[in-house]
Amino acid sequence: xxxxxxxxxxxxxxxxxxxxxxxxxxxxxxxxxxxxxxxxxxxxxxxxxxxxxxxxxxxxxxxxxxxxxxxxxxxxxxxxxxxxxxxxxxxxxxxxxxxxxxxxxxxxxxxxxxxxxxxxxxxxxxxxxxxxxxxxxxxxxxxxxxxxxxxxxxxxxxxxxxxxxxxxxxxxxxxxxxxxxxxxxxxxxxxxxxxxxxxxxxxxxxxxxxxxxxxxxxxxxxxxxxxxxxxxxxxxxxxx
Numbered sequence: 001x002x003x004x005x006x007x008x009x010x011x012x013x014x015x016x017x018x019x020x021x022x023x024x025x026x027x028x029x030x031x032x033x034x035x036x037x038x039x040x041x042x043x044x045x046x047x048x049x050x051x052x053x054x055x056x057x058x059x060x061x062x063x064x065x066x067x068x069x070x071x072x073x074x075x076x077x078x079x080x081x082x083x084x085x086x087x088x089x090x091x092x093x094x095x096x097x098x099x100x101x102x103x104x105x106x107x108x109x110x111x112x113x114x115x116x117x118x119x120x121x122x123x124x125x126x127x128x129x130x131x132x133x134x135x136x137x138x139x140x141x142x143x144x145x146x147x148x149x150x151x152x153x154x155x156x157x158x159x160x161x162x163x164x165x166x167x168x169x170x171x172x173x174x175x176x177x178x179x180x181x182x183x184x185x186x187x188x189x190x191x192x193x194x195x196x197x198x199x200x201x202x203x204x205x206x207x208x209x210x211x212x213x214x215x216x217x218x219x220x221x222x223x224x225x226x227x228x229x230x231x232x233x234x235x236x237x238x239x240x
Contacts, residue, residue, distance in 0.1 A: 059157065063088060121150045176233065197225050
């Protein structure tokens with residue numbers, strides 16, 4: 001639901017809820033072959049900035065090898081260089097309405113994300129170009145400051161466990177879109193079928209999209225779910 005007035009803070013959100021499914025040994029990237037990133041400072045402090053002016057978030061997790069095959073290394077050298085074996089990366093955290101979504105909103109924050117700030121989030125969004133674009137198109141509509149927006153993005157990513165099927169050493173090669181959804185539902189308690197959607201492109205699994213409230217609880221999202229891909233035998237390209 002939309003909110004008005006000053007940004008408020010949630011002070012009673014336990015860190016355990018944000019890290020559901022991620023043990024101290026494994027870390028949030030254990031199942032997708034990447035190094036664990038640090039816990040967001042907002043989550044660690046037990047408080048989470050709440051956005052305003054939209055109904056819910058969509059966390060988009062991009063399968064980086066598919067993205068790089070579609071766009072080519074030249075389009076994003078930071079993400080697609082040969083020495084970067086990335087699996088799921090954060091495409092963005094998008095303010096969304098029940099119908100449609102806001103974009104490129106007016107904000108008191110600058111349009112450009114300072115490199116000093118952006119570097120703190122390159123483990124999530126693996127290029128400064130992506131960080132800047134996500135802020136301008138989506139973050140500017142969150143009602144948050146730049147730092148708070150990216151801190152909430154980090155907390156949202158920490159909320160998600162990646163299924164073992166997507167571990168780099170045991171990729172399936174092909175997967176049905178519905179099977180991919182079920183795999184995420186199985187390892188993320190509370191995630192329902194109407195709260196997740198798969199994006200396909202050129203016969204490949206391109207992206208996983210998960211709907212969350214402003215406090216990062218899972219919630220249904222009919223429009224997002226309806227637009228999801230339901231194809232069988234999607235390619236899951238390997239990194240590199």
